[in-house]
Amino acid sequence: MIKIVVLGFFLFILYSLGSALYYMMNDGAGSQRMMKALAMRIGASIALFGFMMFAFWMGWIQPDGRF
Amino acid sequence: MATTTTDIEADIHHAHDDHDHGPEPGLMRWVKTTNHKDIGYLYMWFAFAMLLIGGAMAMVIRAELFTPGLQFVEPQFFNQMTTMHGLIMVFGAIMPAFVGLANIQIPTMVGAPDMALPRMNNWSFWILPFAGAMLLSTMFMEGGGPAFGWTFYAPLSTTFAPDSTDFFIFAIHMLGFSSIMGAINIIATVMNMRASGMKLMDMPLFVWTWFITAFLLIAAMPVLAGAVTMMLTDRNFGTSFFDAAGGGDPVMFQHIFWFFGHPEVYIMILPAFGIVSQIIPTFARKPLFGYSSMVYATASIAILSFVVWAHHMFLTGMPVAGQMYFMYATILISVPTGVKVFNWVTTMWKGSMTFEIPMMWAIAFVILFTVGGLSGLMLGIVPADIQYHDTYFVVAHFHYVLVSGALFSIIAGVYYWLPKWCGRMFNEKLAKIHFWWAVISVNVLFFPMHFLGLAGMPRRIPDYSLQFADFNLIASLGGFAFGLSFLLLAYIVVDCIRNGKRVEEPRVWESAKGLEWTLPTPAPYHTFNDEPSRELILKESSHTGVH
Amino acid sequence: MQSNEQYYVPSGSYWPMVGSVGMAALLGGFASSLHDNHLGTGIMVLGLGIILFMVFGWMGQVVQESEAGHYNLQVDKSFRIGMGWFIFSEVMFFAAFFGALFYAREFSVPWLNGEGNNFWTGELLWPEFKAAWPLVEMPDPQLYPSPDGLIHAWGIPAINTMLLLASGATLTWAHWALLNNKRDQLIYGMIATIVLGVIFIGFQVAEYGEAYGHLNLKMTSGVYGSTFFMLTGFHGFHVVLGTIMLVVILMRVIRGHFDADNHFGFEAVAWYWHFVDVVWLGLFIYVYWLV
Incomplete structure (x- = not known):
C-alpha cells in the first residue's frame, strides 16, 4: 500500500517534470505553464518526502532494517 | 551605450553570420564547417571508408570459411574479425551513412536554411574519426582486439576479455555521444526549422522515418552507454553487476544490451524505409500509397521495438510466460512492417514504372528485405528459435535485412540524390552492371547461409564439419564477388563527381517530387534562404501531389 | 513569407x-x-x-x-529542443542503472537462492547463499567481502534530500524573480541554491568517507555496493557539474545578462538542476529507503 502511494507520488512528480519539459520546449522563454508545472513538482516532492518521514515515524516503513 | 552595442552587433554580425559567402577554401573548410551538406558529405565518406575496412574483415572471414579446417588465421584472430566486422559495420558504416543522408537531405526536404544546431552538427561528425580510430587501434594492442562478438556479452567481455576492451568501451561511449547529438539535431531541425507552410503530415517520408529514428536513438544510445559503463567498472573497479558471485547476473547484461540493441536494429532500418518510400513513387509516377498508414506504421514499429528485446535471449532460461510474451510482441511487429511492404507494392501497382538505377535498388530492397523479414518471423517463434539460435540462419537473417536492406537503401539513396549533390550524372551503364553484380552476388553470399543454419552450422566458428563444405564454398565465392562490387561502386561515384555528364535541370528525375528538386542543380552551398510557400510544398508533395 | x-x-x-x-x-x-x-x-x-x-x-x-x-526566437527554440532532449537522454542513462538495481533486487538475487524455475541454480552454485536485500552476504564472500554496515536513510541521505528539495525551491524562487525583473531576489536565490548544492556535495563526500572508511561498504561489496555507488556516484557527478554551471550563470546574472524574455542559459541550467533533483528523489526512495 505504502509502496503504491510512494510510486504514485513519484510518477506524478515525473509527469509534472515531463510536462514542464514539454512547455519549456514549446512555449519559449518565461512560460507560465512551465513555471506552474515546476512549482507543482517541487510541491509534490516535498509532500512525498514529508509523507515518507511521517510513514517512518508511524512505523509503516523501515529503511533497510537490518543494522 | 546604445551606439556601442549596435557597433558590436554589426561587427559580430559580419564576423560570424555565414549566409552570404560560400565555403572557406582549403582543408579547414572541412574541419570548421557548419554547413549541413559539407557535414553530410563527410559522414558519407567516413561511412564508405569504414564499409571498406569492415568489408575487408568480412573477406578474411569468408576466406577462412572457404574450405573446412583452419586455413589462414588463428581462431582468436577469426573471432576478432567477426567482432570488429559487426561493430564497424553497425556503428561505423550503416549508422553514419544514414546520419549523413539525413544531414544532406533533411534541410533541403523541409525547406530549411541548415540544420538547427550547426556547430553541434560539426562536433557529431568529428567525434567519429577519433572513435573509429580508437576502435580500430584495439586490433594492434597486446592481447588483440575485442573477440567476444559484436554483442559483447558478459562475462566474455568482462572477466575473459583482453586489455584493449577498455579502449573499445570508450570508443562506444564516443560513438554514442555522437549519435545522441546527431539525433537531437535532427529532432530540432524537423520540429523547428521546417518551413512554416509544411505541417507534420506534409513531410516527406524520409523526414518522418528519420524523425522517429532520432527518438529511438535518444532513448536507446544512453542505455548502451550505461551498459558499457557497468562493463568498465566490472572490469576495473570490482563491481559485480554481471557477476553472479556478487549477486549480479551475466544475463542482466544481455537484457540491458538488447534493450538498446533491438531499437538499434530499427534505427538501422527505419531510415531505409524512408529512402525507399521516396524513390518508389518517383519512378512509379504515382503518389505514395497509404502515406498516413506509413507514418503510423513507422511509429508503431518504433514503440514496439522497446518491448520485444528478449526475443534475442530465448535460450537464457527465461520463464515460459516471458517467452510467450516476447514471442507474441515480436510477431506483432510484422503487422506494421507488412503494411509498409504492401504499401510499396501498391504504389507500384498500375504505375507507369520505369527502371532507373535507384528504382532497381529500391525494388531489390523490397524483395530482399521481405526475405529477411520472413526469416525474422521464423526466428521470433520460440520453439523454432531454439533450433535456429546462434546458427548461420541468424547470420543469413540479419544480413538480408542489413545488407540487402539497410545498405541497399543507402546505395539507392546515393544513386537517387548523387546527381543533385554534384550536378553530374553517373555512368548508368556501369551502374546497371554494378546493380546486377551486387544483387546476384549478395544472394549467392547469403542465401546458402539459410541452409547452413538449418543444418546446424554455428556462427562465429572458424572451422566446420565436412557436410557444410559445399554451401560455404558457394557463400565465399559470392562474398568475394560482392566485396569486389564495392570497388566498382567507388569508381562509379568518383567518376561521376569528376567526369560525369553535367545535369542542369533542377528536377534530375523528371517525375521526382519534393522540395529538394526545386533547388538548382548542383545544390547550392546554402539551402533555402527564402522559405518555400505552402503552395509549393503541396505541389511538391510526393503523396498528395499529382505525378 | x-x-x-x-x-x-x-x-x-x-x-x-x-x-x-x-x-x-x-x-x-x-x-x-x-x-x-x-x-x-x-x-x-x-x-x-x-x-x-x-x-x-x-x-x-x-x-x-x-x-x-x-x-532570435527560432534559434532560442532550437536550443530549448536541444536541451530538452539532452535531458531526456540523461534520464535514459540513469534508467540503465535503475534497471540494473531493480533487476538485481527482483530477479538475480532471488534466483541465486533458487526462486522460480532456478532450483538447481540455488542448489548447485552457492547452496549456503540466502537472498536478501540489501545484499550483505554475497554468494561468494571470498571474492566480494561483506560490508559492516549500510548508510541509513534516516541520516545524511534524509538531510541531503531536504537540502536538494530546498535548492529546487530557491531556484524556482530565483526563476520567478527573473521573470518579474527582481534582480536582487534573483541573485539571492541563485546564491542560496549554490550554497545548498555545495553543502549537499560536502555531505555526500562525508557519506562516501563513512562508507569506505568505517562501514567497509565499497564498490566491491557485491551488487548492492555496485548499484549504490554507480547511482549515487553519477548523481553526485551531475550535482558537481550543475553547481559549476550555476556559478557561471550567477556570474552572468551579476554582469547583467538575461532578462524576462531572453534567458535560455539560465533556464537550461535550472532545468539541469531540476532533473538532478528528481533523480535524487528516485535514489532516496529506491536506493536508500528500498521501498
Whole structure:
C-alpha cells in the first residue's frame, strides 16, 4: 500500500517534470505553464518526502532494517 | 551605450553570420564547417571508408570459411574479425551513412536554411574519426582486439576479455555521444526549422522515418552507454553487476544490451524505409500509397521495438510466460512492417514504372528485405528459435535485412540524390552492371547461409564439419564477388563527381517530387534562404501531389 | 513569407575539433592508465584540460553572440529542443542503472537462492547463499567481502534530500524573480541554491568517507555496493557539474545578462538542476529507503 502511494507520488512528480519539459520546449522563454508545472513538482516532492518521514515515524516503513 | 552595442552587433554580425559567402577554401573548410551538406558529405565518406575496412574483415572471414579446417588465421584472430566486422559495420558504416543522408537531405526536404544546431552538427561528425580510430587501434594492442562478438556479452567481455576492451568501451561511449547529438539535431531541425507552410503530415517520408529514428536513438544510445559503463567498472573497479558471485547476473547484461540493441536494429532500418518510400513513387509516377498508414506504421514499429528485446535471449532460461510474451510482441511487429511492404507494392501497382538505377535498388530492397523479414518471423517463434539460435540462419537473417536492406537503401539513396549533390550524372551503364553484380552476388553470399543454419552450422566458428563444405564454398565465392562490387561502386561515384555528364535541370528525375528538386542543380552551398510557400510544398508533395 | 536569413547559421568553428581531440585524449588516456600506463594519466589530464578549454571557449562565444542579439526566437527554440532532449537522454542513462538495481533486487538475487524455475541454480552454485536485500552476504564472500554496515536513510541521505528539495525551491524562487525583473531576489536565490548544492556535495563526500572508511561498504561489496555507488556516484557527478554551471550563470546574472524574455542559459541550467533533483528523489526512495 505504502509502496503504491510512494510510486504514485513519484510518477506524478515525473509527469509534472515531463510536462514542464514539454512547455519549456514549446512555449519559449518565461512560460507560465512551465513555471506552474515546476512549482507543482517541487510541491509534490516535498509532500512525498514529508509523507515518507511521517510513514517512518508511524512505523509503516523501515529503511533497510537490518543494522 | 546604445551606439556601442549596435557597433558590436554589426561587427559580430559580419564576423560570424555565414549566409552570404560560400565555403572557406582549403582543408579547414572541412574541419570548421557548419554547413549541413559539407557535414553530410563527410559522414558519407567516413561511412564508405569504414564499409571498406569492415568489408575487408568480412573477406578474411569468408576466406577462412572457404574450405573446412583452419586455413589462414588463428581462431582468436577469426573471432576478432567477426567482432570488429559487426561493430564497424553497425556503428561505423550503416549508422553514419544514414546520419549523413539525413544531414544532406533533411534541410533541403523541409525547406530549411541548415540544420538547427550547426556547430553541434560539426562536433557529431568529428567525434567519429577519433572513435573509429580508437576502435580500430584495439586490433594492434597486446592481447588483440575485442573477440567476444559484436554483442559483447558478459562475462566474455568482462572477466575473459583482453586489455584493449577498455579502449573499445570508450570508443562506444564516443560513438554514442555522437549519435545522441546527431539525433537531437535532427529532432530540432524537423520540429523547428521546417518551413512554416509544411505541417507534420506534409513531410516527406524520409523526414518522418528519420524523425522517429532520432527518438529511438535518444532513448536507446544512453542505455548502451550505461551498459558499457557497468562493463568498465566490472572490469576495473570490482563491481559485480554481471557477476553472479556478487549477486549480479551475466544475463542482466544481455537484457540491458538488447534493450538498446533491438531499437538499434530499427534505427538501422527505419531510415531505409524512408529512402525507399521516396524513390518508389518517383519512378512509379504515382503518389505514395497509404502515406498516413506509413507514418503510423513507422511509429508503431518504433514503440514496439522497446518491448520485444528478449526475443534475442530465448535460450537464457527465461520463464515460459516471458517467452510467450516476447514471442507474441515480436510477431506483432510484422503487422506494421507488412503494411509498409504492401504499401510499396501498391504504389507500384498500375504505375507507369520505369527502371532507373535507384528504382532497381529500391525494388531489390523490397524483395530482399521481405526475405529477411520472413526469416525474422521464423526466428521470433520460440520453439523454432531454439533450433535456429546462434546458427548461420541468424547470420543469413540479419544480413538480408542489413545488407540487402539497410545498405541497399543507402546505395539507392546515393544513386537517387548523387546527381543533385554534384550536378553530374553517373555512368548508368556501369551502374546497371554494378546493380546486377551486387544483387546476384549478395544472394549467392547469403542465401546458402539459410541452409547452413538449418543444418546446424554455428556462427562465429572458424572451422566446420565436412557436410557444410559445399554451401560455404558457394557463400565465399559470392562474398568475394560482392566485396569486389564495392570497388566498382567507388569508381562509379568518383567518376561521376569528376567526369560525369553535367545535369542542369533542377528536377534530375523528371517525375521526382519534393522540395529538394526545386533547388538548382548542383545544390547550392546554402539551402533555402527564402522559405518555400505552402503552395509549393503541396505541389511538391510526393503523396498528395499529382505525378 | 518570412525569410530564413533571420536564422543564425554560425560560421565555421574550431571548437568541435578541439572538443574531439580533448575527448579522445581524456578517454584514451583513461583507458591506458587503467593498465598501468603512466603516460595515460598525463594524457587524461591533458584531455580534461582541453575539454575545459573547449567548453569555456565555445560557450563564451555563444554567450557573446547571445548578448549581441543574434539569436532570435527560432534559434532560442532550437536550443530549448536541444536541451530538452539532452535531458531526456540523461534520464535514459540513469534508467540503465535503475534497471540494473531493480533487476538485481527482483530477479538475480532471488534466483541465486533458487526462486522460480532456478532450483538447481540455488542448489548447485552457492547452496549456503540466502537472498536478501540489501545484499550483505554475497554468494561468494571470498571474492566480494561483506560490508559492516549500510548508510541509513534516516541520516545524511534524509538531510541531503531536504537540502536538494530546498535548492529546487530557491531556484524556482530565483526563476520567478527573473521573470518579474527582481534582480536582487534573483541573485539571492541563485546564491542560496549554490550554497545548498555545495553543502549537499560536502555531505555526500562525508557519506562516501563513512562508507569506505568505517562501514567497509565499497564498490566491491557485491551488487548492492555496485548499484549504490554507480547511482549515487553519477548523481553526485551531475550535482558537481550543475553547481559549476550555476556559478557561471550567477556570474552572468551579476554582469547583467538575461532578462524576462531572453534567458535560455539560465533556464537550461535550472532545468539541469531540476532533473538532478528528481533523480535524487528516485535514489532516496529506491536506493536508500528500498521501498
